Amino acid sequence: MRKESKMNLRQEELREVLQTARKTPNRGDLHVFMGDPRSDACDKTTVEPGNSYSPGIWTCGISLWIKTNDLLVSPETMPAPEISWTIIEEPGAAPAAESSYKAGSVSILHRLAHLGSDGTEGADFNSVTIKSESADPSVCFIVVKDVGPAGAKISGLEWDGSKNALRINKSLMLVCEQEPDHVLVAQADAGFDSPAAALGFSLDLRPGESRTISFKTVHGFDGRPFAASIPKRIHPESISCADAFVLAEKNWRTALPARVFAPDPRVALAWERCAWHILSAMENGIPRIGVVNYPVLWMRDCVIVLRALDLMGRSDLARIGSDYMAPLYFSGGFGAESDAPGEGIWALVSHARITRDWEWCREIFPHIAKRAGFIGQM
Structure with missing residues (x-):
């Protein structure tokens, strides 16, 4: 736990949330790829309904989990008809994956855009807007685990509180634009051969209020042969999520x-x-x-x-x-x-x-x- 909030979660509760997420498989029913036409195959982002995704092929799984009162909900556990999911909402719009669903009295709108180039320098930008119909406290978790649309065994997870960043497999970075209220990194154990992490954001919302959480994943494959020897030309960690959606729409005008x-x-x-x-x-x-x-x-x-x-x-x-x-x-x-x-x-x-x-x-x-x-x- 990082600071006081209306929903004070004990370490036991955090571990329970992460344990549930680790035991839950990804949906596996539908997926789309996001990527630059000149990028390598491994750089493609694989996205499933609800915008659970893998930031590159054979990397990890990233999904949202919402806890409100005694209810724990994720797109990975919901029936398909309860999830709205679309690409390019209207002609000329940014090529973003947009998904919406409900968790009890909380409504979630998750938008996901990708910026990429030649090689393996892609990045995924997330805007998650949560709106509450009641004053019940809730928490939005970003969960990182091995299982995902194109997941794989994770070699290591390191949290850097000074940068609000989770380093995955040494070079893949998940960067939060707001400081999480709760951070839990669980190591591999007898039940799971990969570590996992949960980054929680407490939502103290009045009825009708909303809050937006923004985070990005900067692709990295330094653990693979020759990848670390290739100099990086793009540094998407300096691009805000808001600017990324504007840039994605601008790029789309020339891409098509x-x-x-x-x-x-x-x-x-x-x-x-x-x-x-x-x-x-x-x-x-x-x-x-x-x-x-x-x-x-x-x-x-x-x-x-x-x-x-x-x-x-x-x-x-x-x-x-x-x-x-x-x-x-x-x-x-x-x-x-x-x-x-x-x-x-x-x-x-x-x-x-x-x-x-x-x-x-x-x-x-x-x-x-x-x-x-x-x-x-x-």
């Missing part, structure tokens, strides 16, 4: 140059959400049909992604993918597939036509001709 307009706003919304999913799943500028579990340019599906990138106004990314694909006459997880040569020709010619870059087309024409030869042989 081509927009559609229709009397029914759902058309534009579908366009933006599809584009967001395509860009988030890409790895190092190369199309993917799935993060991590499909770590190749799967010809049959990715030629469609290349075409979509051109139509979205992202011919810069389509060019990266087309250059990569040009010498790959067959590319699929199950070996050579007979439709690959024709699909490759279609994708390369379509990119040349929309960009009108005939010099580039002449350069890659030998690859088109060789594909035509394969079709003749088959």
Whole structure:
């Protein structure tokens, strides 16, 4: 316990909350990825309903737990119909994951945005607004544990009170913009082979009052081969959560140059959400049909992604993918597939036509001709 509050939690109660969270699996029913199209696959943030998430692949799980009176609630334990969860609330809005749900007399609105770049320098920014319908005391916990949408065994947790920061696996940082009222770090024991932590914020709210808690996770993979040797170019720990949401919306305007307009706003919304999913799943500028579990340019599906990138106004990314694909006459997880040569020709010619870059087309024409030869042989 760090300071006096209306809901005074004893260490035993804190341990009970954390023990319950550690025993609870993540939802595992749905997820989306958040990430920059040029980032490495490991840098993608995996998010489940309620905005429980893993800040990178095989890192940890981060979730919210709300304690009010004798009730302990988390999106990880709630029935799916009780959780509202959406990406990009309206056309042109920041590409944030927004989730809302209730815990007794308390309403929670959790917004999550991601900023990233090349490599593994992503960061996740959280804005959690809690509104109470009564004067009952409550506590909002940020729980860090091994189990999550893309979790893994945690090697260590260290709390730095001077920075309001929890260091995870030595280089991944969870930074709170407000000082927690309660901090508990539990080490690995006979029941759990990973440490876990709970950061609690006491909510002394009158009926109708609300409070916003902000925190961010700065990705770090220094424990993995070669990661620590790569100099960091971006320092997201200096960006506030409020500024991050503004920056995410600004970046989205350039990330998706081509927009559609229709009397029914759902058309534009579908366009933006599809584009967001395509860009988030890409790895190092190369199309993917799935993060991590499909770590190749799967010809049959990715030629469609290349075409979509051109139509979205992202011919810069389509060019990266087309250059990569040009010498790959067959590319699929199950070996050579007979439709690959024709699909490759279609994708390369379509990119040349929309960009009108005939010099580039002449350069890659030998690859088109060789594909035509394969079709003749088959």
